[in-house]
Amino acid sequence: MNGTVIVYGGSGGIGSAVCRSLTNKGAAVHLVGRTAESLASIAAECNGSYTVGDVLDPELFGRVMDDCEGDLAGVVYGVGTINLGSLRRLQTEDFLNDFKVNAMGAALAVQAAATRLKKNKTGATVVFFPVLPHCRVLPFIVQSAWPRRRSTA
Ligand SMILES: NC(=O)c1ccc[n+]([C@@H]2O[C@H](COP(=O)([O-])OP(=O)(O)OC[C@H]3O[C@@H](n4cnc5c(N)ncnc54)[C@H](OP(=O)(O)O)[C@@H]3O)[C@@H](O)[C@H]2O)c1
Numbered sequence: 696m697n698g699t700v701i702v703y704g705g706s707g708g709i710g711s712a713v714c715r716s717l718t719n720k721g722a723a724v725h726l727v728g729r730t731a732e733s734l735a736s737i738a739a740e741c742n743g744s745y746t747v748g749d750v751l752d753p754e755l756f757g758r759v760m761d762d763c764e765g766d767l768a769g770v771v772y773g774v775g776t777i778n779l780g781s782l783r784r785l786q787t788e789d790f791l792n793d794f795k796v797n798a799m800g801a802a803l804a805v806q807a808a809a810t811r812l813k814k815n816k817t818g819a820t821v822v823f824f825p826v827l828p829h830c831r832v833l834p835f836i837v838q839s840a841w842p843r844r845r846s847t848a
Contacts, residue, residue, distance in 0.1 A: 698769075700717050704727070756807035
């Protein structure tokens, strides 16, 4: 793997395991999350860097790209919500918040990284760890963030 992998939610259960695994394979990692202390701890363990911020803040994604230096090898989106509330009691704001964290954040993360991912000559990877009930949204995200190449023939 040639370059750095950005891991949103890099201090979480799945994200930190991904960071350790990538580090063991020789890749560099750049972590993103809201809590500086936990990010600093995993980043130090993996010899990586990090950006503190909330995926609900649209300005975060530009800052992540500024903070993450060098070639970009991939983006892992390991941020999400599992809302276990009763469907009848959930409010519009609950649905909107879940959509913003689980789907819009993933789309904005890939959108911000797309140009640099495409520049990676050895190929780049995008991985989502979605909440299962939101799986139907994923094809939409991938399609929007990763448009089909136009045929040059
Ligand atoms: N664990 C499972 O068995 C399982 C199964 C299926 C799907 N998933 C999904 O996989 C994803 C990760 O699971 P996990 O178990 O690793 O969760 P986790 O341990 O709670 O980790 C979540 C990570 O995301 C960060 N985060 C949460 N909200 C954020 C926000 N608004 N902005 C920026 N960062 C945020 C957290 O750090 P801060 O709190 O410091 O921001 C943390 O680093 C979630 O979407 C989960 O729903 C998990």
